[in-house]
Amino acid sequence: MKLRSFTYAVLVVGCAFAIFPYFLTVLTAFKGPGQLSETLPWEPGLPPSVAAFDRLFGSGFGGYLVNTALVTAGITLGQVVFAILAAYAFARLPFPGRDVLFWVYLSTLMVPPVVTMIPLYLMMQKLGLVDTWAGLMLPTMLGTPYAIFLLRQFFRSIPVELEDAARIDGAGRVRTLVSIVLPLSRPILVTVTTLAVVANWNSFLWPLIITSSEDKRLLSVGIALFKSEIGVDYNAVMAGSLIALVPLLVLFIVFQRFIVRSVAVTGLK
Incomplete structure (x- = not known):
């Protein structure tokens, strides 16, 4: 039982490390220009902004x-x-x-x-x-x-x-x-x-x-x-x-x- 719990814990930690960069990508994509410097990387920008997508397709x-x-x-x-x-x-x-x-x-x-x-x-x-x-x-x-x-x-x-x-x-x-x-x-x-x-x-x-x-x-x-x-x-x-x-x-x-x-x-x- 202890071995199984340890195995699951290791898998969860590994999964978190693998998913975290994608999580940051989503958060950063929906931040406004000022929110990027005003918030920590793992904090969402409130309210969410789609300005980055507008600039992207405009280019x-x-x-x-x-x-x-x-x-x-x-x-x-x-x-x-x-x-x-x-x-x-x-x-x-x-x-x-x-x-x-x-x-x-x-x-x-x-x-x-x-x-x-x-x-x-x-x-x-x-x-x-x-x-x-x-x-x-x-x-x-x-x-x-x-x-x-x-x-x-x-x-x-x-x-x-x-x-x-x-x-x-x-x-x-x-x-x-x-x-x-x-x-x-x-x-x-x-x-x-x-x-x-x-x-x-x-x-x-x-x-x-x-x-x-x-x-x-x-x-x-x-x-x-x-x-x-x-x-x-x-x-x-x-x-x-x-x-x-x-x-x-x-x-x-x-x-x-x-x-x-x-x-x-x-x-x-």
């Missing part, structure tokens, strides 16, 4: 929001489609050097993304894609090692006999993938899609490097660069962070059971 924040939604949708779609094709090839199609190629590709997860930023930028510069939508999206649109790994592990857990039966009935590889494998892979597809949405929605360094014009600015870059005449407008920054957080929070709440289930299955298999 072009709505455009950043639309840009981010479109770019996230495009990159996520590309990542999921190409990851499915690559993972199925690594899981089911026999070809020379398949496993070696897979593990070599997977080893790129050990390379920090910042290491590849300069080579990627030089490539985009040579192709004339700096400050373009194509330059922004192409480097991450063709699949990621982690997504391919998760999908491959899940595909390998599906009984081969189901695919053999489909081929006996006359289905080809593509038909088998679309009609047999993908419907059985709904949990891992939801997980991969959710992870891709979160990563692309929060992407900061590459959009900051590859784009310079305001009409191609994304949410994370716009929030970081948001300033007023007297310096950084922390109320507006927190309001923007809150708006950026809400879609991801809703996404996780809606699909959390699929995420937990798919991670458990891939881990066990």
Whole structure:
């Protein structure tokens, strides 16, 4: 009983530390300009003010929001489609050097993304894609090692006999993938899609490097660069962070059971 009470106490403390920054974000977003200096960070501003949101959308924040939604949708779609094709090839199609190629590709997860930023930028510069939508999206649109790994592990857990039966009935590889494998892979597809949405929605360094014009600015870059005449407008920054957080929070709440289930299955298999 004492051990259980101690465990719950530790979990509650850990949960409080994890939630506290988000709590401060909400409080700061609804404070007026004067309330930020007149109150402690964990004290609410009374009465609550939406002035920060008005200043935020008056500065072009709505455009950043639309840009981010479109770019996230495009990159996520590309990542999921190409990851499915690559993972199925690594899981089911026999070809020379398949496993070696897979593990070599997977080893790129050990390379920090910042290491590849300069080579990627030089490539985009040579192709004339700096400050373009194509330059922004192409480097991450063709699949990621982690997504391919998760999908491959899940595909390998599906009984081969189901695919053999489909081929006996006359289905080809593509038909088998679309009609047999993908419907059985709904949990891992939801997980991969959710992870891709979160990563692309929060992407900061590459959009900051590859784009310079305001009409191609994304949410994370716009929030970081948001300033007023007297310096950084922390109320507006927190309001923007809150708006950026809400879609991801809703996404996780809606699909959390699929995420937990798919991670458990891939881990066990």
